[in-house]
Amino acid sequence: MTTMKDVASHAGVSTATVSRVLNGHAAPTQETRARVLAAIEELGYRPNALARSLRTTATKTFGLVISDLVNPFFAEIARAVEQEARAHGYCVVLANADESAEQQTTYVRTLLDRRVDGLLVCPATDDAAWMDEVVATGLPLVLLDRSVPGADCPVVRVDGAEALADLAATLVGAGHERVGVIAGPSDTSTGRERLAQFGSALAELGHPVHPDHVVHGDFRWESGKQAAAKLMGLPDRPTALVAMDNLMGLGALEQVRELGLSVPGDVGIAVYDDQPWFPLLDPPLTVIAQPTVEMGRAAARCLIALIADEQPPDVDLTARLVKRGSCGETGRG
């Protein structure tokens, strides 16, 4: 590879001058500037980002740690983060934790070692030992989607309380007596919050969720399927299922179909998270839609602000209910 030294000698100047030209300093003459640029062009020189970063202690890179890339919810976020980062001249190193806390810790360490300029993390669980290490280095950090107890950094999250209340009302209005909930892991903030908010909304309407009608999954397809199997196998089975994540929802739908039940005829289904193709499902799913693109964007902007030594506030977006009839709400309510 050609280095700055090559360019310098080729242009008959010192490396300092080449560097100044490269970084747009005022100093160099139009004439030397031209000579240097010509040399760069001629040699096909490209600066070594590693060397530059080592010297400047800036990598123009974000680390993005997400818990599951095949979950379209996270894929959309990742895409949005990447777009916003790119617009500001940053690259994104992607780390897929596969919903594992250890994997996540390992990755955070790797990203620290690589001296990323900032870290965006969707925490896999509440266990935030990794956070201490990050805080110790003073690296800008933003939490995304899920928060963790005692976190001392900006958090970008989505408030689903209202949407869940709307959903509860819709379900009750559609005549559902017993609502089964396929909740997320109770060691994630979203797992806990969604369940709590939805539960209290239903309780307020006089239809509290029966403890047996709550099953915890792990935000993945298979767990949703199993949860649905369990719930629908109960003697007093639910008349509607609410899955607190899109993959679990799809798993539940698959299970219900395999049981030969019709939706919403035999059982209603609603799902947290929306996808462009949800209207094409059989039946089109009633969902709680989160502004994923806005989440990713906001998180990236937040991180950029942190890097600029500003003190960005938390970002709270809101989810909203989208009715498509899979709870029988058009037919009945």
Added chain:
Amino acid sequence: MTTMKDVASHAGVSTATVSRVLNGHAAPTQETRARVLAAIEELGYRPNALARSLRTTATKTFGLVISDLVNPFFAEIARAVEQEARAHGYCVVLANADESAEQQTTYVRTLLDRRVDGLLVCPATDDAAWMDEVVATGLPLVLLDRSVPGADCPVVRVDGAEALADLAATLVGAGHERVGVIAGPSDTSTGRERLAQFGSALAELGHPVHPDHVVHGDFRWESGKQAAAKLMGLPDRPTALVAMDNLMGLGALEQVRELGLSVPGDVGIAVYDDQPWFPLLDPPLTVIAQPTVEMGRAAARCLIALIADEQPPDVDLTARLVKRGSCGETGRG
């Protein structure tokens, strides 16, 4: 941040020794090794990957350039690449080209500057100016999913000829007289090949595709929707639509539904690419399934082999037809 020098003085040794301990060299005594490790532990030292990479000219990083992260097909590939890379101690820098050739070139340059150890690219188009730059640096390169003319590097691709022939036979068997094709861009290898292979398979069966019944999209939802609108608006409209990519297929399905047509009653639909939730669509889609995970894995392994100075062969996987009835094949054929 604590550096190696800190560790060295804290342990009363030189940086050379610390480095040797860190890299598992044979030299240091058990005793000094212990002292160094203790110092590392005590100071919470973590090596600076930038400095190391600068010296060793290895970053343990792959660059992965894909054309669209929200396309679940690519998301799956990205995930598989990431897993395989991680298993071999590599990180993945993700670059999303958004199906734009320029964007792709920009990203390739950035990745070169960052001295990634290897590059995995799903080329956005046949225009491979960027490839010359990569070849010039001698950086290991593997093409994924799509190839480009005159590419002198390993390619991991999927052969869909047989599956497309099966699909053609299935359509003809189901009584479809006129098949509309929503093809990919003709400046991508997959766009061209799939169309050609499918076209000749139908021709061999005595049902050549009418030129008016071929519309090119850009592998995205909206283009599939528009293509379907165009095709279904023809006086002699197709009795079946085949979309050569999952997003275009979903767009087509959406359009057909908006037109109030039933599938497969009024028009059959088949799609290239499968997804876990395709069986849950209305109707479940007949597809040509590609082994995405295997693609990603194979590509990563291929790259690792290249880095190890081996000469891995091209990888050719095969797609297969999965019938789910959306072409009327259960009812009619």
Added chain:
DNA sequence: CTGGGTCATGTAATCGATTCCAGTGCACGA
């Protein structure tokens, strides 16, 4: 004509690691 200031440029230190080469200490064989 000269001293001080401005401006472009070069010299060299530096970032934090790795690694070649040389030096030290010790054991062992003659």
Added chain:
DNA sequence: TCGTGCACTGGAATCGATTACATGACCCAG
């Protein structure tokens, strides 16, 4: 006892950039 070899360790160069400081040319005012 002394030379030889081996094992361990340290000094210092190096990777490729950035940047503080020094230098020299040049200009202008006094």
